[in-house]
Amino acid sequence: MRQNPARRNALLDAAIEVLADEGSRGLTLRAVDQRAGVPTGTTSNYFSNRADLLEQLMRRVRERLTPDPAALAETLRATPSRDLVKTLMHQLVDRTRRERSSHLALLELRLEATRRPELDPTLTRFFTSDLDANVAFHLEAGLPGDRGSVLLLYLGMLGLIVDDLTVPEVLRPHGVDALVDSLVDRVFPPADHHGEEVVGQG
Known part of the structure; x- marks a missing residue:
């Protein structure tokens, strides 16, 4: 048909x-x-x-959440840096707010997978593919950090986004934009004058 x-x-x-x-x-x-x-x-x-x-x-959600290629290319004209990572993360938050239904749908699917084990393999493949794509994008763009730090950024942003979409008043006193900047600074700390990463400061 x-x-x-x-x-x-x-x-x-x-x-x-x-x-x-x-x-x-x-x-x-x-x-x-x-x-x-x-x-x-x-x-x-x-x-x-x-x-x-x-x-x-799930495939449709991925389509809806994928950034506009032209807009992304324009953003990536900037020099790879922590500031560029911050810009990308702020854009991610804006995109999730515009696509609130898509993210809530994914949260519902996560919950359903805990009750329907047969859904778990499909959902696991979906999120694994997305995570791998995000890590590859970050590294291929020449942004700071390695796979481990990008994974930490992914987990931190995921938690922030869930609260921002479901209980926004929890984060409002702290400022979502400020939290995003702080998260990026802590995951990708500035280098000291010897060129080594300064970990655990701030």
């Missing part, structure tokens, strides 16, 4: 909104039909079952 790619993406976007708003239990093929405003049965014509929908939903 020939499928319309635009309709497929519209259904996946509707599924993301359902998952973000109603949680994993509310995500059914019929609920996606209703959210997308299409005739009952449309979603089942595009996705063989709920598992197929979830796997393709």
Whole structure:
């Protein structure tokens, strides 16, 4: 059966909104039909079952969260440095806020994987692929740090983003922008006059 790619993406976007708003239990093929405003049965014509929908939903989330290539290229014209890392992390926070539903959908999938072991391998592959891609991007761009420090940055930003999206008042007194800058400074400490990293200061 020939499928319309635009309709497929519209259904996946509707599924993301359902998952973000109603949680994993509310995500059914019929609920996606209703959210997308299409005739009952449309979603089942595009996705063989709920598992197929979830796997393709994750791919759609990745598409939605990927930065605009032209904008990213413009940002990367700057000299690789801690300041550039800060700029990229601030852009990441802005992007997550614009795509709040996508991130909440991923959080819901994380929770569902704890209840449905069969989902865990798919989710693990998804997040492993994303982590590997983020590390490769950082290193290939010539940004400071090694794989270990990029992993620490990933974990720190993930925690910050979860709080910013779900309990923003927790971070508001500290200032999200200031926290991002501090995180980058601590993960990639400045070099002293001998060119060695000064660890544990600040």
